[in-house]
Amino acid sequence: MDRRSFLAAGASGVAAATFAPRLAFAAAATDRRFLFVIQRGAADGLAILAPTGDPGYASLRPQLGAEAATGSRVDAMFTLHPALRQVAAMTAARQALLVHAVASPYRDRSHFDGQNVLETGGALPYRMQDGWMNRLIRTMPDNPQAIAFAPAVPPALRGSARVASYAPSNLPDAGEDLMIRVGDLYANDAQLGPLWNEALMARTKAGNLADGRGAAAAGALAARMMKGPGGARIGMVETDGWDTHTAQRGRLNSQLTGLDAMLAAYRDGLGEDWKNTLVLVATEFGRTAHENGTGGTDHGTASTAFLLGGAVAGGKVLADWPGLAPASLYEARDLKPTLNLDALIASALGQHFGQDPARMAQLLFPDTNSAPLKQSLVTG
């Protein structure tokens, strides 16, 4: 018996008592899927989806603004960054809804507090103990499988619902005897026992496709583990490197090339399931409207978010555009938030999973309980 088949046996055997109900439910109820891609470090929405039609843009971004000219024009106002070729194709196919001037309730400029608000869904940092994605799992009647594509579970998925985590490793496999004995050793440890069972289940599903570490490989891996009747219904991918204080042009181009490749690989990997899938790409806050003196941008406020997937009512930009005139900026320096990210998430997930968006907002964001959006974000 090789390692992988051992793990398969181990997961179904050892964990059967605890996990049988979940496994039974896994194939039932919803075939809808949701993936959250977090951009840690405050991604610059004004470069990602450039407001090229705004008369203030060129003067705020004398160096950084130039590249927008070669991007893909979405409408009279907005141009997608040229590195986002696949996102542009999804937009053309009406499978991408691009959202601008959007922000969480957080209004200061600390990454760590901002990410905490984005992930816990509280009104203030550290107000909520668990993450809104974990609460999402608990609102769903069939107790769907959820997975973080990372060695440890990120805050958005932390909470009382069980969550698996998986990321490919280059370490040599441990022997099968050791794996069994470790499972026995952890059986009575309240912290380690459940973690171990989750790990075995995730590894079983990853199979042998879990090699390669590039962006496209990460997208393909996520698709592999969320595909088909037994696939996880909820997933999260962490990306970092968006904090572009200097030399933003090249770094952001590289970041976006990777993001674009990952999203395309995920779409392609899901195949038929793409039509039942919603992807959210979001960041903790945006960057200053002005470029700074070192070819970058400092911490700001509103940014962009993307909704992607076969069921998304896409093909356009959703924004209540505040404008870039000096008087229109937030605190005279940042893009002003005019759209509530909590409301966007609750509305999209409510529509996607066939639940009342107002109830979804109450369950996921009880601290802010934002009024849902009226727009149709996800079809059928």
Next chain:
Amino acid sequence: MSDLLFAQNRFGLGPRGNQPAGPRDGREWVEAQLGQRLAALDDVPTRAEAAEALIAYREERRDARQNAPATPATMASGDAMAAPPTMSMAPMPANGAPARRAARPPELAAARRDQRDLYLRAVDARIGAALTTPTPFLERMAHFWANHFAVAATKMTTVGYAGLLELDAIRPNLTGRFADLLLAVEHHPAMLLYLDQAQSVGPNSTAGQRAESRGRDVGLNENLAREILELHTLGVRTGYSQADVTEFARALTGWTVAGIGRGPMRRLMSGSSGDFAFAEILHEPGTRTILGKRYGEDGEGQARSVLLDLSVHPATARHIAVKLARHFIADDPPPAAVSRIEQAFLASRGDLPTVYRALIAAPEAWQSDRPKFRNPWEWTIASMRALELPAPPAQRTVGLLNELGMPVWRPTSPAGFDDVAASWAGPDALVRRVEAAGRFANAAGQGVDARALAPRVLGARLSTATATAISRAESPATGLALLLVSPEFLRR
């Protein structure tokens, strides 16, 4: 009498397997280290070497660009190192090699290698010290402060420098005043480069005005000022405003690194390459108001005065006390212990041995009922110490810690690595430790008996279940691996 093994796990780096436990008192063992200084390490890279390597790298990169105009993607990911544990967005082709590697001229590849060699030499020194130190508590403090004042070798500018912040700003200042530690860190080229301070220019400075008249765009970068307030001193949400951040950034202009600044300013900076320099021509003239206090024009001294005030601010005392208590006692630090450490900080105006004494005196730190989950670095060092393993080549340890999710001196943000179990006790992270434990156990060979070793490194913490599991292992190596991944050894 407090248990020596307990102290070695809680306040040190874990006992070495061959150490006689002896009748020594644990608390006395920790406190005896406070009057000492860390010995200088052998064969560590110097700032001059790091500067030389960075300058050479930049020159090669410029040549490479001139010879073969690069696409924007090529330029960008040239600044990134190997994939971090969270996903790097740098694109990779199917074979896993970075796309542009084939096109990289050999001189540029060599310059990158030189930078990486400096990083590996620094890692080597850190591991060697951690495995053999006579003062493990002070080593722990070096690791703690290096994470508090995190710089990351995640871009080529800081690869050669990242380790030097710990080696030459933190290690010599562990048992002095917090103010001296803070000043040494904020003057260090690694910090000035990592948080973009080296390039920040006052808009009304000589250089700023000159650049503006030529239509060149240079100016302020507020990254370092913000992180000093948020991470290094007061802590986030402690009452400073965006205006305070910007004013502090203005006060800091002129703090830069000699010899490796860019553009026309470079020749105007005096000092030897790679050292701190105050460049008057970059400094924003005038009086600054920060946290309600006015700071008169005093060149380099202006920002220094701000730092000295921050170093003894009550919010700083609180912030440091919480972080120390979280690191040594519990994820949710007991408020009484935090308060005593905070008081010690305030009363002594940041005298670090006084602060450490308050931590060591906290009864909460000696309770065995809520152990901390060891992070990957702590667990790796404790494992190698327990098994008496010699330091492997730095490259191997670097690879291992990448896999375990905590690459040396490469946190993904200036906040450093997280210090709570939820960040490290992940399902997949646990499997990786089991895999790594298997590797350690094989390296230790057949000569070590886990049944005898377990009580020597775990003491009273060793549970019957773990002892039984070890005694029933099918081989000595499996027994050792089980010891390393046992619930008791994973915690300290």
